[in-house]
Amino acid sequence: MNVAHPSPVASTVSRERIRFGILLLPNFTLTAFSGFVDMLRLSADDSDFSKPVRCAWSVVGKTLAPVRASCGIQITPWETFDEAEPFDYVVVVGGLLHSGPQADDETLAFIRRAANEGATIVGICTGVFTLMRAGVLDGHRVCVSWFHYWDFIERFPQANADMLVADRLFVIDRRRISCSGGRASIDVAAAILLRHFDHATVQKALRILLVGEMQKGNAPQPHPPGLEPATHPKIKRAILLMEQHVGRALPLEELACKLDLSPRQLERLFKAQTGKTPQTFAKHVRLRTAAWLLTSSDRTVADIASSCGFSDASHLGREFRKQYGMPPVAFRDQRTGSASDDKESEEYISASGAIS
Template sequence: MPTEPIAPDLRFLLLPLPEFALLPFGGFLDKLRFTADEEDYSRQRYCAWRILGIEAGSVRASSGVAVHTDLAAADARWDEYDYLVLFGGRSARATEALAPRYRPLLRRALRHGVKLVAIDNASFLLAACGLLDGHKVAVHWRHEAEFRASHPRVEVMSEQLYCVDGARITCAGGMAAIDLAVELLAGACGRTRALKGLPDMLVDEARGSAHALRSLDDAAVSGRHVGRAIALMRTLLGTRATSDELAARIGVSRRQLDRLFLQRHGRTVRAYWTEMRMQHARWRLLNSGHALAQIADEIGLADTSQLARQFRRRFGQSPARFRKQPG
């Protein structure tokens, strides 16, 4: 076992935000750990990291687990680090509300040449701080419509796991944090060392940024046209695009696409798309405090009256009443 000191190729500050998701944090950190040393010794030799907090103490994850921060922002020597990696909170709105407190820290990092990495909903914080203007961003599919509505001037790269755009790097979250870690490590440590440890993590391979998830709506077994249509439905969720336009973009007739959806999902294209919109509205009502007008805009409806009619038809009550329900 080698003992000689080695200057790390990359140095990371990991900044979990309040209510951060534990999965991408743990996946990203463990990928650093495997790459950082020979075998599985867990020493910080080829890459190094510290857990940063806005202040000393601990940060609680959305699961309730508390993670200790070993470095306060005021004590960070920014010129000693290459990346500041932020792990987003459960609520996009609550994450955006952190902007006044975190903006000075983020701007300080940029002034010292530190690249900003936003994982999961941390992209909302960077956007709220005005730090994604002119940059492209990868967002979790569940939050894509919300991000587009809140930050229409930021270009969203649909169906991408992560996006490296200069000093701004974004990641959709989840297991994609491992893929992003491999990408960042490969540039400085080499591909072989970047891939080290994936078998130990029971990960088959590192996925590229444009990898298409097979788990979304059973797209793998839905057929090529249906799977492509469902992906486009998500991308076009906040638009007024029609089922006819959707079929045209795929290269089939509306009647043929309806027949495929009826065979595989028991409903027409329009009915499937309406259900997707209603489920998104339901999720947003449960997980955000945004106005009904914004939620209607996110799912391509003209106004709150149209949202109320469709929501009541699907769930038997108005959006306002549904939101007031306990639990």
């Protein structure tokens, strides 16, 4: 499948248009790409002709060889890096992390060149991993999906908790924009377009896509494992923050401040929604993460204890026995014996982290 080029009328349109260069990485997520580019298409014209009047977009690549999405559909770039004129925005769309090649040196160089020329760089889904490799995120906050948070920490150990944001849909930090992916690509596209166009223009595009109102960047990401969909947004964000800071338990006062609540308000709301205090739930999050690491890695118990905010292996062992009824080593041995055991372990860990 190839994406059609814009109408030839594009050559006669004013250069005042906002120019977007879209870079698709191998095994990119089709939803992230299509949601973003459809917001551009529907906001670019007053009528329903999808002409690039207000903004223009181009799919760029190292070569014109098709790029395969994670679902198998292939998109052919419209122009190469060398052919493309400077862009106002360069949007890097990622997808699968553990399958196929990563961005090559020419791609990283193109991103760095665009950043040096003053373009705003946008990372969607795992596109932020490539931006990090390109070295264009220094001093900026970065939004990652809660699902890929630990992958990011593993690949970029220099990243710290203050830099990473895994509890929001997207983050706009000066000329760097990062988005958790999926449906949020529509929301971040809308936020970008509102920088340049009136609200009615952007709202029209959202309604055509049957989205309604856009989600703001500080809206929480969809609930992680163990959360009911109806959970209060403040509590969703609180638990995402707990997972993001699993190596350092956030004091109640600091957690409440991040949520614009008083500690007393947070405790009342948390107890009403989960039946647990924030401190108790945070400990369960840390134990659930430790259980996952035991079954998905060969890291030592002492290393896992340190990563999950326990003082040492003995501390983790005591708390782990209370939660799972066995020491960490026995849990690992029992749960990693076969593929079926692995599946059972995932279900067990997910259930153990569920809200009671």
